[in-house]
Amino acid sequence: MSWHRTLSGKIVILLSLVFAFTTIDKISDVVSGEKTCVCAYDGYGYYAYLPRIYEKGDLEFDQEWMQRRQDQYCNGAYAYQLQKQDLKGEINIYHMGLSFVMLPSYAISDVAARIGGYPTDGFSTPYHVGYQLNALLFIFLGLLYLRKLLSFFANETATIITLIFIALGANTYFIFNYQYDLPHLYLFVINAASLYHLMRYIKEKRMRSFWFSALLFGLAVCIRPTQLIFGIIPFILLLKEFGKTKEFVRHMLILGGAVLICNLPQLLYWKLVGGEWVILNLHTEDIVLSDPNLYEFLFSYRKGWLLYSPLFLLLPIGFWLMYKQNRTLFWAVASFSVLYIYVMSAWECWWYASSFGQRVMVDIYPILAIPLLFLVKSLRTRIVQIGIGTIAVLCLALNQFQSEQMRLGILDGSRMTKEHYWFTFGRLNPDEIHHRYLMIDRGNINWPEHLSKHKNLPFEIKERNVYASDVLISVPANETATIGKAHLYKTFETDETRVEVPLQFTTTDSTQSAVLRMECVSKYNCYSWDNIELSFGRRQGIDHYDTLRFNLPDFRHDADSMQIYIMNMGNAQVELKSFEINATSLIRK
Numbered sequence: 001m002s003w004h005r006t007l008s009g010k011i012v013i014l015l016s017l018v019f020a021f022t023t024i025d026k027i028s029d030v031v032s033g034e035k036t037c038v039c040a041y042d043g044y045g046y047y048a049y050l051p052r053i054y055e056k057g058d059l060e061f062d063q064e065w066m067q068r069r070q071d072q073y074c075n076g077a078y079a080y081q082l083q084k085q086d087l088k089g090e091i092n093i094y095h096m097g098l099s100f101v102m103l104p105s106y107a108i109s110d111v112a113a114r115i116g117g118y119p120t121d122g123f124s125t126p127y128h129v130g131y132q133l134n135a136l137l138f139i140f141l142g143l144l145y146l147r148k149l150l151s152f153f154a155n156e157t158a159t160i161i162t163l164i165f166i167a168l169g170a171n172t173y174f175i176f177n178y179q180y181d182l183p184h185l186y187l188f189v190i191n192a193a194s195l196y197h198l199m200r201y202i203k204e205k206r207m208r209s210f211w212f213s214a215l216l217f218g219l220a221v222c223i224r225p226t227q228l229i230f231g232i233i234p235f236i237l238l239l240k241e242f243g244k245t246k247e248f249v250r251h252m253l254i255l256g257g258a259v260l261i262c263n264l265p266q267l268l269y270w271k272l273v274g275g276e277w278v279i280l281n282l283h284t285e286d287i288v289l290s291d292p293n294l295y296e297f298l299f300s301y302r303k304g305w306l307l308y309s310p311l312f313l314l315l316p317i318g319f320w321l322m323y324k325q326n327r328t329l330f331w332a333v334a335s336f337s338v339l340y341i342y343v344m345s346a347w348e349c350w351w352y353a354s355s356f357g358q359r360v361m362v363d364i365y366p367i368l369a370i371p372l373l374f375l376v377k378s379l380r381t382r383i384v385q386i387g388i389g390t391i392a393v394l395c396l397a398l399n400q401f402q403s404e405q406m407r408l409g410i411l412d413g414s415r416m417t418k419e420h421y422w423f424t425f426g427r428l429n430p431d432e433i434h435h436r437y438l439m440i441d442r443g444n445i446n447w448p449e450h451l452s453k454h455k456n457l458p459f460e461i462k463e464r465n466v467y468a469s470d471v472l473i474s475v476p477a478n479e480t481a482t483i484g485k486a487h488l489y490k491t492f493e494t495d496e497t498r499v500e501v502p503l504q505f506t507t508t509d510s511t512q513s514a515v516l517r518m519e520c521v522s523k524y525n526c527y528s529w530d531n532i533e534l535s536f537g538r539r540q541g542i543d544h545y546d547t548l549r550f551n552l553p554d555f556r557h558d559a560d561s562m563q564i565y566i567m568n569m570g571n572a573q574v575e576l577k578s579f580e581i582n583a584t585s586l587i588r589k
Contacts, residue, residue, distance in 0.1 A: 008147050008159045015167045016140040022177045023136045030128045037074035038128045042353070043181025044070065045081035045094030046223075050106045051122025059269055061090050073123045083282050085274045093282035096266055097222030101186050105134035135180035138189050142176075143167060145192035146366050150373050152199050153326075158377035166369050169396035170309040171357035174403040179355060183223050184362040190220045191230060192366035198234055202241055214255050218262030224363075225280075226287075229340050231255060233367070236332035284527050285348040291557055297345035297358060301418040302439070308357030308402065311372075311395040314388070318371030321378045333370055340364055348527070348556045354413030356406045404428060415439035417588075419458050440496045440586055442551040448498055448584045460587045466491050468580035475514065477571040483564040483579065488520065488555050491562070495555040496586040501548040504578040507535035512570025520553055522560045528553035535572045543577065 003009040029035040039047050048066060052059055066079035082090040099106075109130030110120060118124040146166065150159040166172060175184050194216035201209035213234070220227040234255060242248035270279045281287075298306050306313055322330040344350075344360050352359055361368075379385045405411045410424050410433050419437035427433060436454055440447050448461055467486070475481040488495070503516065514535040520528040530550040538544055568574055 008156050011160050012143045012147050015143050019139045027132050038123050038131050039181035040074040040077035046098040049096045049099040069123050089273050091274045098183050105130045139176050142189040145196050149196040154373050154377040161376050162373045169311045169399050174356040175362045184359050187363040190216050214258035218258035221259050222262045232336045233332045240328045286524050287346045289346050292346040293350040294345045297350050301421045302416050303351040305358035305361050318375035321374040322371050412438050462587050463584045466581045466583050470578045473576040475566045475568045475574045481566045485561050485563045488560045492583050494585050495552045497552045498584040500582045505534050505576045507538050507540050507572045507574050509572035510538050510540045512572035514568040514574045516566050518564050522557045534574050
């Protein structure tokens, strides 16, 4: 029977229509001119390959070209997606795999733009509409492949229930509707399709299915290299199927070859622009496996996966039932899931910027849907069905409610706290909400003054001097002088802190540059820095009084420190006569 004739197939269509209603509203805003920004920030990094190669015929990005579109269409959002590679050009720090996925819709949109007389810059109305429709198409494909995958393991009823809960009962709903510029929607689809074709190959032994699975796996790796972890699943399933034989090795080589083929354009780009065949990480964050943030990743009010998608609290029961019914599948899915969560929590920016819950978990929901399916299909007694069903429905209702809160700006995408979570719980009127309980706004240097206007706050604003010196520090031309190094937590207590550094200094040449620099560093990298000019543009031969002010970044590791030094880059003689560090910290009770 054709998929669309089945009840589960009709549910796929119905769920797709739910997302289509939101898409229609978004397209209406685009056509009316109310919304002009196709994508910004991380999404722009993934997308930029297409307008660049269509317009210029190359991938030699430059900052001016990148920023121009953001200024014109996205209210001047800063284009931070490039990094200078020594003597080479500027390289896009985001992988190009997602642009492969968007290429067909971009090509159609480009033709429409040329016919309609629109700017062919990748951001005019036809491109924006095409971008929205492409996301809707992939939502449909994701639900379709999830339905096909689940059908391997259960009947129609269990498949339908699991489909509904994955689509509407987790942060899938918000990510699909509002963060489709990021890879998570597309990786959801690719992972569902890859696993479906793998299971079909194991069942039918049609080599074409395995090739599909392998190429989709390679494409996923080209979008996000951490998708290599997915390889655990075919490894375990095929090892069970073939044992330690040449046939097993052959299949593993095919998987590896598919990854290489799909990533060849990326490797060539790195080599030609960056000078190396493989550039593992161009971000300021790293995956630090020795220091994961498991508790925060899973349970924190800021971005806990299980707090904002509590449906998955049922997973342990599903895994237990999988273990009883299909141990090979259990070991494949459980091994992958545990390792994936561990690695994702080890990313230094473990909250993954602004999103509803842990957006990186959406990538693997097709895999996590399988233990949920085993749970649903194993509900036998009436009382168990009612109990588990009630919990699941409540989780779905909470998720839909909080998704709407997120859309309205009641919940925050990156600064959530326990106080704000419970203050906003159950509220849908933005006019009743203030944002004083959130984590500090690191983009607002005056947050202490703003908060101090209010009473009965669940925290204390504490001011103190943490360092002072009036020892003369003289820095000769073209030299660097280290002032000191301080342990961040021991010095500041909390990263919700504004730092003010009053200075007294002189210079002998106002045409030369010298800066005082304060860097937050871990043993892995330098992840934040602020500086103040001490010489260039300063009147020479007199005492200057100035203050460097900045908010501390999120501390990444317990042992992180701040290193402070003066870097004299010219021929001036610079003297620092007095120097102190004052901290204004928000101490949560």
